[in-house]
Amino acid sequence: MSPRTPSPDVARHGWPQALAAVLAALIAMWGIAAMGLLAAGAGGLPDGAFPRVVTATVVTAVGGTVELSGNAGALAESAAGITVMPLSVTLAGALVLAAGFLRPLRHRAVAGAPELAGWAARIAVLWVIALLGMAFAARQTFAVSLGSGTLGDLGDVFGLSPKVGFTTDVPLTVLFGVLWLAGVLVLALLVSPAAPLPGRLLRFQESVRPAAYAMVALLLAFVAVGSVIALVVAATRGHAAETVAVILLGLPNVAWLAFTLGLGATWTGRVQGPFGLPMPHVLDEVLRTKDVSTLNVHTLAQYDGRVWWLVVVDAVLLMAAAFSMATRSPARMRAWQHALHMAVALALTVLMICLVGRVSAHYGLSLLGIGDLGGGLSGELFLKPQVWGALGLALLWGLVTGFLGALLARPVRRRGEAGKPEDVRAPAG
Template identity: 75%
Template sequence: MLAGLVAMGGVAALGLWAAGAADLPDRAFPRVVVATFVTSVGGAVEMSGDAGELAATDAGLTVMPLSVTLTGALVIARGFLRPLRHRAVVGARELAGWAGRIAVLWLLALLGAGFAARQTFEVSLGEGLLSDLGDLFGVRPTVGFTTDLPLTVLFGLLWLAGVLVLALLVSHRAPLPGRLPGLRTSVRPAAYAMVALLLAYVVVGVVVALVVAATRDRPADTFAVLLLGLPNLAWPALTIGLGATWNGRVEGPFGLPMPRVLDEVLRTPDVSTVNVGTLAERDGRMWWLLVAAAVLVLSAGFLMASRCPARLPAWLHAVRLAVALALTVLMIGLVGRVSAHYGLSVLGIGDLGGGLAGQVFLRPRLWGAVGLALLWGLVAGFLGSLLARWAGGRSRRVRH
């Protein structure tokens, strides 16, 4: 548990340092690190602004730094499973007691982070008319963030529960309570295959990020993306490779670290459509997203089938992978969406949409993506089952 908190804090701090957040005024860096931790477990950080009676501000941010989320999930899951790996059986009461002790410590961490993640910054009005009006009327606009403590505790505990349950479902060594033996053959192989699929996309993203950092300018920006939001790019790439469509827009001087081709697609007067076609119009290499999805999803189908009893029919493998992939894509659509905006006006000048304002959002066409995942899962599950059966038969022939 403590190792998970340290790992999440370390990854968040390094990522924010690479992004330049160490230069924030008023020694705000530690509080920004804590706020990043809060958002990484589903907590609610609310943006606020104050510009006095003669001005107005508007700000909002909704994004999960999934690199921090993934780091915490892996470390906490490993710590949870470590005492169980040599056990043949475990009772439901004992398992609930062990999880409850972790939850109490986690609750204390959430409460501490919720109280610590609060900060206010003064916003520069830049140069020109807005600056002159600000000096004349003594306007000193500020923007800051606070934590919605009840929502942070609620979603943080749900996040922990999800991590612990998923850890039990994925691990083939961890014992299950006596009343749940069917999960070992029906759910565990599919859960393991989906986690392996998500991690494979992250590994590919790490390789690409390291190549980009070594061959292009400003490697610090690349490492900031790597340490804060690599799954925010890698996992939507999975859905786009499956044929899904996302909608989004980048407006104004603000933006999020993202590949150049994605930034170009999103910087349009209207809401943009992001899919493999629109990306390939600007960079033909984006068609490789389709190839990567086909290879890796089929590999997940083979991996699932190789962990299931050999007697299961191929159609059942197909159905199980389809459901698992649809749930995975649904999760990506819920946690991968991004929304951020900021606006400032003084005496109506700026209109919350001038040179100091901006917005970024990216969200999926969720149910279309889930439907495509079902189709891909049916095909990949069926083919993966046949491939696993062929590979098993060949290995038996080689042994004889």
């Protein structure tokens, strides 16, 4: 082969394949976001704003920053802000992009670092172009109705027409979008047992890959359980459109929050004003107070005792994850090593949930110092975890379930285990 002739490996994952992977991920995310927003009632937005709102949703799903702004004139003040990731959209994009990244690399045991870096760089270049396009497209301004109360009368007298809108912080959107992409590609290499690694990293796959696979399977299992529960609730209690909107926009937000609560973690938050949480009604009851509320299984159980089943579900799924991790690990690995790997992996998983599961939103409008007069023109919503407590509980659960999972996996034949006597054949001749 001539030195200038591209190798078959490079030819299999060039620019066309990179473009296909990026486009497939964007189409999946845009489609999920659009259907979720339609189910939530956003299809009737004025001034043809729906496509821009969908694009802004996709931007936030990959870690981008959307800034809210207001213009109410010299006699009025307005303020707004929102921080939330629609994790259903995030998850859809991550799965599709990871599949596109891994497809040309399948059926190979080893790949050189330059080859992997070149393949990832092609995807990254196209991804940055897409981020820039979405960041500049996700901009819109809306007029705000002052209602029929005192604020409305003052607005008519002074001829005020408040406006609110959203824009994107382009540099931060590109930065966090690239970090999100890097995380997806690295996790894809760690999770897939068929993905090739550079020779120098092969020694780490025995300890890292089984744990990474178990954690991803655990998170997807909670999303699957949440989907079943949501569909049952929609079929038996109505509110089908709202439930579909939650599934398509924020199901992992709810499911992974429930996962951390089942571990014993505590979140704090408050809901004030017309804001609503895309979550079970019991959460809204706990958080809709004058002061900051504490959210954990104890406070939720005061409203609904069935919340204690979260602990049981956590225990069952964590044991399944620990067993899966142990069966995928070399047979020579000891139980305490499994426990340590499970604890570290679970702590990192819970940390990720704490970082992406935060919710913060507020808005307010005041004319001549008069506001909050029953017109629904102000509100606040926030939800944040007590991180260190959650990480400590994750380490404890990981140590216990990792050790027990290793014991349960002992009777199961695993990779690297010597063959059984009946499998050994006599030498020929």
